[in-house]
Amino acid sequence: MLIYETFAAGNETVGKPSRPDFLLQSGELLQVAAGLHVVAFEDGFTDRPERFVQRIAAVRKPPDTSALPARYPLDATG
Numbered sequence: 001m002l003i004y005e006t007f008a009a010g011n012e013t014v015g016k017p018s019r020p021d022f023l024l025q026s027g028e029l030l031q032v033a034a035g036l037h038v039v040a041f042e043d044g045f046t047d048r049p050e051r052f053v054q055r056i057a058a059v060r061k062p063p064d065t066s067a068l069p070a071r072y073p074l075d076a077t078g
Contacts, residue, residue, distance in 0.1 A: 002033060002058045008043060010052035029054040037061050037072065 009025050012018035030041060036058035043054045062070050 002036060002056065004029065005053055005055040008052040008054045010045070014050040014052070024054050029056050033058045039072070
């Protein structure tokens with residue numbers, strides 16, 4: 001499981017970090033998680049405190065053992 005949040009391009013306009021080397025470009029976090037099943041992704045601005053971020057939640061894809069679609073339980077009992 002991967003749950004990650006970090007600063008994105010645009011943050012240089014509101015504070016630190018501001019160096020481009022430390023800011024993700026649009027879609028960069030999705031590229032890093034390319035081999036995973038992305039459950040949630042956000043790329044945008046939040047104001048408490050002001051910052052530009054990318055957030056992702058992803059899980060490992062199960063092995064392909066059948067023609068049925070993978071099941072990712074959404075409830076706590078799954």
